[in-house]
Amino acid sequence: MLTNAVIVSVIVMVALSLMRVNVLFAITIAALTAGLVSGLNFSDSVNLMVSGMGGQANTAFSYILLGMFAVMIGFSGITTLLVQKMLTIFKGKKIVLVLTIAGIACLSQNVIPVHIAFIPILIPPLLGLFDRLKLDRRAVATALTFGLKAPYVMIPAGFGLIFHGIIRDEMISNKMDISMTQVAEAMLIPGLGMVAGLFIAIFISYRKDRVSKPAEQMDFHGADKVEENQLPASWNITHTFTVIAIIMALVVQIVTKSLVLGALSGIIILFLTRVVPFRRGDRVVQEGIGMMGMIAFVMLIASGYAHVLKETGEVDDLVEKTTSMVGTSPFVLSFFMLLVGLIITMGIGSSFGTIPILAALYVPLCAAAGLSPLATAALIGTAGALGDAGSPASxxxxxxxxxxxxxxxxxxxxxxxxxxxxHYNIPLFIFGMIAALML
Structure with missing residues (x-):
């Protein structure tokens, strides 16, 4: 089992990433490694990876457009008003600031489902404030990841409705009946593990003062550099048009369920209302790609990597070998099911994409071991969520x-x-085990 392409390639990816090899190279090498270990040659591995990159083309393009939209919002100056207000409210209140950021991130998954679109708009202008407060940016990173992940794990609304729906549908298709209410009940305990992880990060791990090490001088893409002694900005018609553009982008996204159309509508409104002149179009594109282009390309490569793992049958092989080894002990079974989920999701980088892969083999095994539908849902959901936090490709x-x-x-x-x-995978693993054994 240790020679399985999933395990070998994930180890390669993690090792290269920890050695500070750029994540784009790390994932590419991991994908080629997976192909070679599964018996393909270099040429076939590359072709299989490239053929699978289209699976995230829509997501990658939407992220590029969201980057451009964020740059245009930065041009409007509205973030100056927001940050000046936050400078006043959160001066000397590091923990309150981090918890507020976590709360805003949570809203992006359920109440206002824009996912990561708010980050390049809100966070860059606050970096100066973080440094003045000597706030450890790792605390902010854990707060943001909590908000991007915990709501869909625990709450069946927005992205959570999709995640819970996949768990329910896949369990039913594998002949184990369960309702959405039961899925939500099952995922509550693992979700509480993430809450514990957030509090440990904020109140213990990253509470001390820390200023990020200076790097070579870089411009803030689309971000207003807000100084504490800067004269207060006042509201004007440009800011009103910007708010309208943001609301329209949100409405279009929710109605059409398309990030691409949502971002495009916001961009068009900001151009038509002259918040951003047409002559600045080249700069908007350049800075938008500079901000989000890396994420877009990583998502494309990650999709290709996931395609290699799936098409070679190595994921199914890993699950089958693991389940055949562990027997029917609920404790041992739960441990190895979660471990396999962690390995697979670390490579694929998607909780949502991992669920169908795991459910087909996990449901019959859980039924044979006498685990209840609630315990099975907790195991499948937690196994899928594990690894998303911490994966370089997520x-x-x-x-x-x-x-x-x-x-x-x-x-x-x-x-x-x-x-x-x-701070999230370890608590998720522990609380997922508790849920599987209690429910």
Missing amino acids: DSTLGPTSGLNADGRHHHIWDTCVPTFL
Whole structure:
């Protein structure tokens, strides 16, 4: 089992990432490694990876457009008003600020389902405030990842409705009946593990003062540099048009269920209302790609990597070998099911995409071991969620890095992935085990 392509390639990806190899190279090498270990040659591995990159093309394009939209909002100056207000409210209140950011991030998954779109708009202008407060950016990274992940794990609304719906549908399709209410009940205990992880990060791990190490001088893409002694900005018609554009982008996204159309509608309104002149179009594109282009390409490569793992049959092989080894002991079964989920999701980088892979084999095994539908749902949901926090290829980590690294002083692996892995995957694993054994 240790020679399985999923295990070998994930180890390669994690090792390269920890050695500060750029995540784009790390995932590419991991995908090629998976192909070679599964018996393909270099050429076939590359072709299989490239053919699978289209699976995230819509997401990648939407992130590019969201980057451009964020740049245009920055041009409007409305973030100056927001940050000046936050400078007044949160001066000397680091923990309150971090908890507020976590709360805003939670709203982005359920109440206003914009996912990571708010990060490049809100976070870059606050970096100066973080440094003045000597706020450890790792605390902010864990707060953002909590808000991007915990709501869909626990709450069946917005993205959570999709996540819980996938768990329910996949369990039913594998002949184990369960309702959405039961799925939500099952996922509550694992979700509480994430709450515990957030509090440990904020109140214990990253409470001390820390200023990020200076990097080479970089411009803030689309972000207003707000100084504490800057004269207060006043509301004007440009800000009104910007708010209208943001609301319209949100409405279009919710109605059409398309991030691309939502971002495009906001961009068009800001151009038509002259908040951003047409002559600034080239700069908007350049800075938008500079802000979100890295995330877009990582998502494309990650999709190709996931395609290699699935098409070679290595994921199914890993699950089958693991389940055949562990027998029917609920404790041992739960432990290894969660461990396999962690490995797979670390590679694929998607909780939502992992559920169908796991459910097909986990449901019959849980039924044979006498586990209840609630316990089965908790295991499948937790196994899918494990690894999303901490995965270099996940938008739950790429999103926070895109905002916190706007000045080049926040490392994706050591300042985002490692902290979120430790503070969320470990509690998720423990609380997922508790849920499986209690329910």
